[in-house]
Amino acid sequence: MRNRTLGRRSLAGLVCLLAGLVSAGALAADAAAGKAPYAVCAACHGQQGEGNMAMNAPKIAGMEGWYVRRQIEAFQQGLRGTANGDAYGMQMRPMAMAVTDPTALDNLVAYIESLPDVPSQPTIEGDVAAGQAAYAVCAACHGPEAGGMEQMGAPALAGQDDWYLVRQIKNYQQGLRGYDPKDIYGNQMKPMASTLTSDKAIHDVVAYINSLR
Ligand code: HEC
Numbered sequence: 001m002r003n004r005t006l007g008r009r010s011l012a013g014l015v016c017l018l019a020g021l022v023s024a025g026a027l028a029a030d031a032a033a034g035k036a037p038y039a040v041c042a043a044c045h046g047q048q049g050e051g052n053m054a055m056n057a058p059k060i061a062g063m064e065g066w067y068v069r070r071q072i073e074a075f076q077q078g079l080r081g082t083a084n085g086d087a088y089g090m091q092m093r094p095m096a097m098a099v100t101d102p103t104a105l106d107n108l109v110a111y112i113e114s115l116p117d118v119p120s121q122p123t124i125e126g127d128v129a130a131g132q133a134a135y136a137v138c139a140a141c142h143g144p145e146a147g148g149m150e151q152m153g154a155p156a157l158a159g160q161d162d163w164y165l166v167r168q169i170k171n172y173q174q175g176l177r178g179y180d181p182k183d184i185y186g187n188q189m190k191p192m193a194s195t196l197t198s199d200k201a202i203h204d205v206v207a208y209i210n211s212l213r
């Protein structure tokens with residue numbers, strides 16, 4: 001009797017699980033299928049997407065799928081990686097251009113999202129208290145814990161390679177990113193980077209972001 005009840009319960013559970021899998025399968029991309037095309041990316045971003053400072057390629061493991069997709073599309077559309085002097089963006093752009101098939105991109109994004117999100121090792125030092133004060137303006141879009149806010153289009157910063165954060169802030173300031181009028185999100189970020197008026201201010205805010213990991 002007891003066994004029969006249990007049996008029915010687990011059968012009902014299995015049916016629910018299967019229904020869930022089928023509907024998820026209809027919508028979701030195939031992360032497993034994204035593993036093979038990721039091999040190209042691994043050469044610079046690392047086997048687990050952990051980032052590689054020597055290759056100037058940031059951590060992408062666990063990055064929000066919507067943000068990865070938007071950056072790939074920005075590179076493809078020439079909204080990023082085309083500014084004169086943006087050596088690193090120019091390395092990435094042809095890699096994005098190679099992902100032409102929409103399904104392949106879906107799968108690749110799903111695979112990157114599935115990689116273990118291990119916070120990177122800090123390399124930048126700064127005045128965390130001063131950085132916290134400066135971060136107040138950033139929190140409106142990147143979130144109080146720098147975990148990112150999709151509705152603002154602003155990615156997570158906590159746990160990202162700190163040297164990469166420093167470089168991107170400078171890129172915005174120097175017009176190497178957020179330079180195209182069609183780059184809506186880059187245009188939102190560019191004036192925010194200008195609120196950090198010295199190298200020290202940049203290092204301080206990044207040191208604070210490091211403390212949120
Ligand atoms: C030749 C080395 C190289 C390869 C291969 C490569 N990338 Fe990159 N990628 C970079 C560099 C360098 C940057 C940083 C560009 C910058 O500083 O603006 C970057 C940046 C990115 C970014 C932006 C991250 C952010 O936070 O803004 C994403 C997303 C990305 N790469 C995904 C990929 C994917 C997916 C692949 C494989 C299809 C790939 N990359 C292959 C070098 C590479």
Ligand code: HEC
Pocket residue numbers: 070134135137138139140141142152153154155157160164165166168169185186188189192193195196205
């Ligand atoms: C008005 C909203 C807004 C505010 C405020 C803001 N940002 Fe951003 N930030 C964005 C958006 C949107 C992006 C993504 C741009 C894109 O898609 O290219 C971004 C991107 C970034 C990036 C690049 C991340 C990456 O992975 O490439 C860094 C670094 C960054 N912001 C730091 C900051 C800091 C530090 C502050 C505070 C001084 C700040 N942001 C304030 C909206 C904002």
